[in-house]
Amino acid sequence: MKWTKDALWAGAVLAGVYVLTVLQGPPLEFSGFALIVVTCALLAFRRRFPIWVAFGTMVGCGVYYPFAGSAGPLLATFVVALYSVAATGRLVVAIGIAVLAMAGIVLGEAASPVRHLDNISMFMLVGWLVAVIALGAVSHGRRALVAEAEKRATSEERLRIARELHDVLAHNISLINVQASAALHRTGQETDALTAIKQASKDALRELRATLGVLRQVDEQAPTRPPGLGQLSDLVERTRATGLAVTVDGEPRALPAEVDLAAYRIIQEALTNVTRHASARAVTVRIQYDDKDMRVRIDDDGHGAPGGGFDEGNGIRGMTERARSVGGELTVRGGATGTRVSARLPIGGDL
Incomplete structure (x- = not known):
């Protein structure tokens, strides 16, 4: 039952990311479409392998935005995966993955001749990552309290x-x-x-x-x-x-x-x-x-x-x-x- 829900959730994210990507940017090439499909499909395994899914979506986003297309909310897959890691009680791991992702973004921006994210966008991204980790931790704590009760x-x-x-x-x-x-x-x-x-x-x-x-x-x-x-x-x-x-x-x-x-x-x-x-x-x-x-x-x-x-x-x-x-x-x-x-x-x- 959980596997079916996760698969449906991954399908819903894929549909949303694809539609918004098509609406926001230039025509999507096959390589970009394949990266979107693979990265969104990883969410079907987020309960069974939350840490690996978080790393996989981070790599998928890291390859997609510099090389396959700059438009689209594919980053949402990494946000969902990061929430799943925190929701399993692995708060330190979730923080470490978020720090690693932000370090990669900062280094990429520093090495790129073109600025893709301004300071406000960078600050908002950090805020989103902190928020989803906090929400995941709260969700884990609530489930633990319910189980104990x-x-x-x-x-x-x-x-x-x-x-x-x-x-x-x-x-x-x-x-x-x-x-x-x-x-x-x-x-x-x-x-x-x-x-x-x-x-x-x-x-x-x-x-x-x-x-x-x-x-x-x-x-x-x-x-x-x-x-x-x-x-x-x-x-x-x-x-x-x-x-x-x-x-x-x-x-x-x-x-x-x-x-x-x-x-x-x-x-x-x-x-x-x-x-x-x-x-x-x-x-x-x-x-x-x-x-x-x-x-x-x-x-x-x-x-x-x-x-x-x-x-x-x-x-x-x-x-x-x-x-x-x-x-x-x-x-x-x-x-x-x-x-x-x-x-x-x-x-x-x-x-």
């Missing part, structure tokens, strides 16, 4: 999806593990444990399909709406099924989608870590709001050793990243009487 956006999206997958799988698989252990060790509770396992696995598959649907971008019947505090009651019930006493203080309310998801995932991860690591019997989830922020606090009565007994690898780091992603902050404090997870998430002043 796209790379950063891709990395952030991968990180977001990784967090979603971790939160979905860690929470639900932890519940399945706890209920499976209950089914093995608690006589008479097998049915309840298996029911909880069934529900947890169903929820895990539903959220996993919703997350992967972002990658597949296909139309599915599975719900793709991200979870939020509206599903907090379901989350609490699933956690209670493990035998953990969970109390909720505060009601969900309308929130920005990103904050709603972050608050839900922080509570989910905190409950998951309590279930897996803290050996707690009771957990309290508190949700509070003010004009600009919401605060989420999860307290448990487990073995609150330094670090909270939490998953240092992904648990605390994942919750911290959730809070920071929406401009908030998170702290975890552990002690002999339990662990406290506190998060502040900005919600704006219009809620």
